[in-house]
Amino acid sequence: MITAHPPYLRAEKQVAHLYEFELACGRLLEKVTIGYETYGRLNEARDNAILICHFFSGSSHAAGRYHPEDAAPGWWDAIIGPAKAIDTDRYYVIAMDALGCVRVDAPHAVTTGPATIDPMLGRSYGPDFPPLVVADTVRAHRAVLRQLGITKLAAVAGPSYGAMQALEWATLFPEEVERVIAAIGLSGFQAREMGLYRVMLEAIRLDPKFRGGYYAPDSPPNDGLAVASGLMIMLSSGREQLQAAFGRRPAEVGSDPASEADSAWAIEEWLARETLARASFCDANAWISMLRTNMAWDLAAGHGSLEKAAATIQARVLLLPALGDELADMPHHHDPLHQALRAAGKDVTVTPLPAANGHLAGLLDIAQAAPAIRACLEQA
């Protein structure tokens, strides 16, 4: 018996190669690898492709499972799959690793970045990997899509760093993007975000194992990465969720961190464990590269102003900010992108995600945006 819909969406990492690729900074990368996963099938008209772009510490494992026993599916599995908001019975969904992806745990991420062997030198690029901007990943993904015979996208979608890529797509190649679904994104880093990311960068450099970026492969600066990762977690997690999960509880029942030098709070114990676990599958130089790419992010760059950038967009835009987001769509931070799109007469819809999970609502609560995503995709 053949089942049309297996009991799980099967994910498999595929790999595309670019013989050479010129970056915005002018440097040429040779033998670039881009990891991707596809769900659903490309139709004959080749017009049902949706590109999924990942967040800072994400990868192209956006949906499905590699094996039926996998503990968790891909990060947007709640909205990608048969009969889901991004319906793989209808759309050919392609998720790709960003250039310089911070994860280095194949099969999750396999794309060229600082930890990759430089074919010219025979050792990893390390801290000498050239500076990346969001547009580099967009152009690299576009080159891969051309290899797959895709010249137009029904949508580009992603959360956070993925939203930046989606917006960049729509301004760089307006005629090739029909819809943008940008969750928990922002149109440009301002001084506060840049400063906070600088703190993470300095924490990584502080680790004595970092050695200016030339660390030994078997002795990576995971303590520094853990501190940086801890700050990212605290800034992106929701205030309410953190309080519900940890509150003011001590790590050990009956201990009192207020009066005992060797006692800790529950949130501390969790952070210590969680951040070291995350550091174990990330690369420090890639983290620094990704921090710098984010700090440089400005949709207006190359357009003169955000208004002019917004005016170039032809796609329908769905913005999914999170009400409790203190990292990207901060409460006092009226995102000027929405205003600019409205002012330019663009087709833009804003559907807020709930507050409790902070920035992470773009991952944890994305199912709540399913009706808005369906509506965005169904309109012609």
Added chain:
Amino acid sequence: MITAHPPYLRAEKQVAHLYEFELACGRLLEKVTIGYETYGRLNEARDNAILICHFFSGSSHAAGRYHPEDAAPGWWDAIIGPAKAIDTDRYYVIAMDALGCVRVDAPHAVTTGPATIDPMLGRSYGPDFPPLVVADTVRAHRAVLRQLGITKLAAVAGPSYGAMQALEWATLFPEEVERVIAAIGLSGFQAREMGLYRVMLEAIRLDPKFRGGYYAPDSPPNDGLAVASGLMIMLSSGREQLQAAFGRRPAEVGSDPASEADSAWAIEEWLARETLARASFCDANAWISMLRTNMAWDLAAGHGSLEKAAATIQARVLLLPALGDELADMPHHHDPLHQALRAAGKDVTVTPLPAANGHLAGLLDIAQAAPAIRACLEQA
């Protein structure tokens, strides 16, 4: 000729000693030193004293200048002085160093803390300094006030960590505090704040010079302190002010940090300079101690609930939250203290400070609260 009001308010550090002092954790500190400054004169009835408590990285240099040539006066000079909101022609104002003050640059701060020589061991307490809670500083200050013949305070006032002390005063010794002026305070650390402070703590420990807290006096872990300090600066500074001051400007005119690996943004250059300068007059173990004291802060502790703590307060309370504060009075964080005081029928007034300077409005914009402070002090 004698001038009653010299052209500047003269500040001078004074020092009080406590032969021994028992901390809440049960440990006994011997030969405790408390630095303080006074402005104005104690009246005969001894009922015109106002205690000023300092913020995390502050000291008892709250007003005036040590020398007429000092570049800047004390941190609340805008509201403390002759004819100012806290009028030194009328009040005897006493500012005191908190126990475990992070600053170790006499004459600014001279109070016992981790960098002080332990009289029993003949070396600095270092990481073995006992855990402190806010109530310890309150009780130590109270003991010093008794030495000065003061048993009742017309007000206790302070910003941030100083506000926590003021609130603790009013619940521990309700009959001795007539007014509380709490700027940019919060009634207790929640999981999010605890986690962010944990990140700072880990950044200090990451510095290879930290050596578990037993660092050489001539080789302190200033790089780690700078990272921690950088995070504190970014969390307490105002989003609007940072954007106005630094925006997306490169550190060097004509450079492009987006494409040049060795270029930096203006905010990065400033942070690097500012944080190393601050680290140079702070002690790393004291910073860690102060972080832990803040993480443990909970006005409700010992009372059973915040409502019960609020019910014990007899003082009139003036709360001065900052509208743009993302550290203490966050936009989505309805401070339950105000509600609890209202519910208990207490005399509480809330006067918000402007948003642009974030948490730091409690220092930089405090002059705007002058009318509210005068009103609080003038009512009998």
